[in-house]
Each structure stands twice: as C-alpha cells, then as structure tokens.
Amino acid sequence: MLAHYLQLGLRSLRRNPMLTALMVMAIGFGVAASMITWSVFRVVSGNPIPDKSEALYTALIDNRGPQYNNAGNEPPEALDYDEAVALIRARKAAHQTLFYNIGLSVMPEGSHDLPLNASGYATNTDFFNMFEVPFQYGGAWTAADDDARAAVAIISSDLNNKLFGGANSVGREVTFDQHTYRIIGVTGHWDPKPRYFDVFAGMTYAEPPDVYIPFTRAIDLKIDTSGRNNCGGAPVHIESAEAWLHRQCAWIPVWVELSTKADAQRYLDFLTAYAAEQQRAGHFNWPPNVRLRSVMNWLDFEHVVPPESRISLFVSVGFFVICMVNTIGLLLAKFMRRSAEIGVRRALGATRREVYEQFLMEAATVGLAGGMLGLILTAIGMQGVSLLFEPEIARLAHLDFSLLVMAIGVAVLAALIAAFYPSWRAAQVQPAWQLKSN
C-alpha cells in the first residue's frame, strides 16, 4: 500500500507544479544552509582525540602575578621555561611533555633546490606517545636521548618525500639551520584537527608539523620560539641570553597524561603545592593560582570554535525553521485543496488512518525531492565556504557520505514533521459535507 501511496504522491507532485516547486525549494534551501554550516561546525567542534581526551591535561601555573592576568585571574595559557622544566623533572604524571614551536630552514641535499622552511616542535620523548603520533619508519627518540641532548630528529612523511623521495631515511643525516641531525623516525600522516595541544600559539588549524627535535637540544642551540611569546605586558628586563631563557613570559605549553580522575586530583594538588613552595621561596609573591584543563575543557576555554561558525549555525537553524513553517502552510493549502477527493475516498470506505498515511507519504516524496535539491545546493555552497572561513578551516569541510545521508534524512524528516498537522486536517475532512457541497 505504501508503494501505491508513493506513486500517488509522485503523481500529485506533478499536479500543482508551482506549489510543489515552492515547497521543494523551501526544504532544499533550508537543508543546504544548515548542512553547509553544520559541516563546518562539525570540523571545528569535534573531539580531536576521542580515546584520550579525558586523560590528557594541560597544566598552567601563574608565574607573573595577578596584576598581569586577564579577567577572572586566569593564569597565562602556557608556562615559562623554569616552571615547564620543573614540572617535567618532577615526573608526577604517567607521561608529561613540553614543547615550543620552531621554524627551521632545511637544505635539500645534493640538488640545486633553494632552501625550504620546515616548522614543527622542540619537545621530548613523551610527546609522540601521548598525542598518538603514527610512524611510517623508525620511532620516537628515547628519554636517554632527551637527557643526552642528542642531535636527533623526526620528520614528517611529507618532508621525507621532499628530501629523500619517500625512501626509508632512518639513520641518515639532515641539516636544519646549519646543524646536523640524525633522523630517528619518519611520521605517517598526522594532523589532528583542531590541534588541541597547540592552541596557545594559534596553530589550531595550521598545516601539519614537519619536524621534531629534542627540547634539550633546541635550548642548547638557542633556537627561538617561532610561536607565541606572551609577556602579558609585564616588564621584561633581559641582559643576557641566559636571562632571556628564564624570562617570565608564557611560551611553553606543558601537557600531562593522567588516566583517572583521582590521578588528576592528585596532580592538581601537586601543582598547588609547587606554587605554594615557590611562594615560600619568594619567587612568587601571590597565592597559588594553578589550573589543570582536559582537552575538551581547554578547547572550550580557548573558544576554539570560531564565532563565525556558531553564529552561522544559529542563523541557519532559524532559517530552517522558517522554511519548515512555510512548508507547513503550503502543505496545508495543497492538501485542503483536495478536500473533495478526500471526501470521495472516505465515502468509498477509506479510514482516517489510511488518508493520514497517504498524505504523510506524499509529504515524504516532497521531502525527498527537497533533499535532492538540498544536496545539489550544498555541493555548490561548499565551494563558497572558503569565502566565509579561513582556508585552513574551509579545506577541512567537505561533502562526504555521512553528510549526504544526513541531508536526505533531515529533508525527509523535516517534511514529515511539517506534514503532521496538514495531514491530520486532511484526515478530519467530513465525507458527507464534501459530497453535499459539491
């Protein structure tokens, strides 16, 4: 019977082409607008590391004093060198890592190419395990390498392709900024979005990193951060390179892995105790002000979802609601116009339920057609997403299978919901009254 109703629905679509076109367009535009903005929202608000997002935390300590902090006395969003190194040395978490951004020049060997720029991180061994970096060749360096301040490097498969044509380059040498490093690993493609651990430097949607070297080595070579260095307006008095390293500015994020809530609480206690100890020693003359933020808490705190995305999602949902209201009105007009036909059907023995089913089915066909149009419009709109968002975000939003299914599903569901009331009205038609009046 449903198949028959579907056929009737399709036939009825052709009967009032004008009204049908209006409904299909309303649903199509509504679906397209919400799908486009949803696809962007999905990318920017997703969980970048679902299996571990509750176990990874960034540790923050106020090292400058409340007069330089922003509203709510929030400590700086990263640590200075002294605090970062102290936390890593304390080894109070299962794993702990620290890093800063580096931008190094690299000379492709044996060719006449011009120097390239490779950006990445100066970090420690735990980074790779904690953030689940996949390896194509080799692996991470060891804690011993960190302690030995070894000249080792890990490069991305992308850089490996440029430098070594994609061959296994583990054990070979590479020159960054005229210092030689031994390659110890080549990462596979790795590009978590948003890059939760590096929101501080504004690298949330940046190109994937190309190079990693030990933090200790980078400090020895006095490699400066290429990322953010936030002194918060505090006076900076620096007389020597050594003083520069110990400046009271935020530039090194520290992340720790704590598998249970109890561990997290213990770590927070440790941070508080550390800050209290600094206060007793006279380094800080303010009470302990520390934070421990998990991945999603951190992304939320940093407002990683761009306001454009939220506002446009908001507006599109409003837009979709208006399209629905419009569709309800048009369906009502379409169905009530056929009161006579309904009267005849009812007089011939159709139950209200059957009339109801028939009209819902008809609405579903409208929804299906609207979904198709919506898909086409979504595909076109996706081309325009780069207009609205940074190219880094825009290239992440694309039309995939799940979005396809969702667009059709939303359209049919919307049409069905819109049809509840008009179909009910249609089913209420009194056969006697209709037959009499005609």
Place this chain on the structure above:
Amino acid sequence: MSLHPMIAALRKHKAGVVLIALQIALTLAIVCNAIFIIYARIQNVQRPTGMEESNLFLITQQWVGAPSGDDPADLQKLDAMMREDLNVLRSMPDVVSVTPINTLPLFPSSWNGSAALKPGTDLRAGNARTTFYFGDEQLLKTLGLHLVAGRNFTAADVTHRGFRDATESSIIIVTKPLADKLFPQGDALGKAIYLNGGNTPSTIVGEVERLQVPSVASWASGFVWNSAISPVRMNINFSRYAVRTKPGRLDAVMRAVPSKLYAVDAMRVLDDDSVKSFKDIRADAYRADIGMAVLMGVICLILLAVTAAGIVGLTSFWVGQRHRQIGVRRALGARKIDILRYFQMENLMIAGGGALVGVALAVGLNRLLMSKFEMQSMPTFYVLVGLAVVVVLGQIAVFVPARRASNVPPVVATRSV
C-alpha cells in the same frame, strides 16, 4: 470598508493565518539581526588603516644559517645583511621607497606592549596599551602616513639592535590617538614616555594622524589606533621589508623581487607567501567578516523570497476556495478594485500582526546574540526598517493572487460546480 466580515472570514482559516503571521514574525526577527550583523562587519572592514594602501607590498624572508645576533660581531653581520637587502631593493626601478619593518597593519604578527608617563609602571596600573612598529627614516614615506605634528626620523636617528635586547629607543613617533590618550591637553610633542614598564625615557618627536594595530582580533579592539613607531632596524634571523612602488608597477616589482634577493644571497627562504601585496593582506585579515556579510546577505534574500512564496501559495489557495463567494460579491455589485482591496487589506492585517510579534522576537534574538557573541545592541531604526520591509513584501506577494481573485467574473455565482 468594514473589517468585520474580513475578521469573520479569517477565523475560518486560523491555521493558515497563524502560519503566515508566524513566518513573517520569524523572517522579521532574522532579517533585522542579519542586516545589523552585515552593517557591523562592513563598518569594521571599511576602517582605513591610516596608510596609503595601493602600490604597497610586504616581503618576509628568512636567512639560512644567519648568526644568532647574541654577540656584537654577529649583530653587525646581521645588520649588514639587512642593509645590503635594503640597498638592492631601493635600487630597483619603479621602487619609490623601502623600509625594514616588523609587521604591517592587518598582518598576523605583532609586537605589543604599553606606554606610560612614569618609569617602571606596570601595564595594568593604567596608561595605554600600544603596538610597536620598528622601521627606519623611510617608514613614514613608504607606508604613506600623514605626519600631523613634529618631525620624521632622519637617517642619523636610526639604530639597530637584536631581538632580545630590551633597550627602548630614545625618540619615538606615536599616533595622534595614543598621544591624546597619554596627554589629553594635546601637548605630547617633546614629552617623554616610558615603554613596556622600562626606566629609560623615549621622547615623542612626531605624531602621525592614524595607524592601525596589526591584529583585528577582539583582544586588540581596545587599542586599535594606539601605535608607536621606533627608529630601529630589528636584527633577527628573518626580516620584513615594506616596499612602495610607482603607480601601476606593483605586480612587476613583486615578480622581480625574489631573483634580486637571491642574487644578493641564495641562502634564504622565500616561499609563496613571502611577497604579498597589501591588498592580499587586507583580504586575508577580513576574510571572515566579508564572508559573514555575504552569507547573511544571501540568507536574507532567500528568506524574503521563501516568505513571499509562502504568502503567494496560501493566498492562492484561499482565492481558489472562495471562488464562488467572490463571484457572489461581484454579482451583488462589488467592483474589481473592492475584491483586490479586500485581499490586500486581509494580508495587511495578518502581516501587521505577524510583524508586531516579529519586533519582539527581533529584539529578543538581538539580546540573545549580545549575550553569546559580543554583539552590540541593535538600534530601533533596524527594527522599523525590517517592519516596513516585511509589510511591503506581504503586499507585493499578495498582489498576484489578489488580482486573480478580482478577475473572477460575477457569472460564477450562477454556476453550480
């Protein structure tokens, strides 16, 4: 015309009336807010930076294996490399002037700090937040800034220093807004200020009319026009140069730059983004604002079209349903214009009712957006314009079915279907 029969007729179509009114209310609420958002964004984007923006481009390059700049000999070497680049760029045909610079307005890199009237003052203790530009005596000319008081830097004023050296320069040029903030009496020229909580004074030697800070993010919105220019060549392992070309020669000069610089020293990184016209820098900075304005504009237009279509659809249905009644009225002496007026009036009542609800919704939505997205309060003007737009839209949309109704011949009354 009496409204009584009209209201009686509408009561027979409660659902349709409510739907049209609801749609008009929602449309009004969204369109008002969307137009307000567009206006705010456009206003933001159209702010002049204070520079002459045409024929201007920025070069960013990094030296490979440059000295670190920590000891004096290294610093001299770095500075020599920079001056060599400057000489080559300045000798290019069609180049008007060149300055070394740390960043430009709207460029995503900035050096921010504070300016105070007393030495050693903490930023938060008051005074002004400011951004710093470092360049030489050609900076004003290259950027096309308007000097409104005092003098420009001379070649003798220009010093050079390393990135980690926190010495502040002894003279400085500030923007008029910064000067007025620090010295409300307008006597800033020749006065000393203290930068970044330091203890050495910097004397204000000149004031420029306007120069925007680099960041367009909300954290910088409190000091958009507070800029200070120091006569310093900053020696780091990378450098930036702002170049002004003769009119119409921008593209040619930009294309010629990489080979000229490689000829000086091939050990440097110059990639696709290294040579960038100011036009592109501006487009990148405001991409989101312009995109948001376009999106809102498109949504507004489609929304108005959808609403109009809904009115046409439902009114057409009513006209069809009342076919015979219209014939009877015509037969009883109603003129065509009376029928037309009837439907126009009916729509005015529904749209008017919807619009009143819409005004309340629009204000509510604005409050909601204000609480969530740092938006400003919407002036009443927008709501009134929105109200007029939806009412006129309703009248236009209803015209087509209303005219069809007015064309129903009186003879219909005598026919039985």
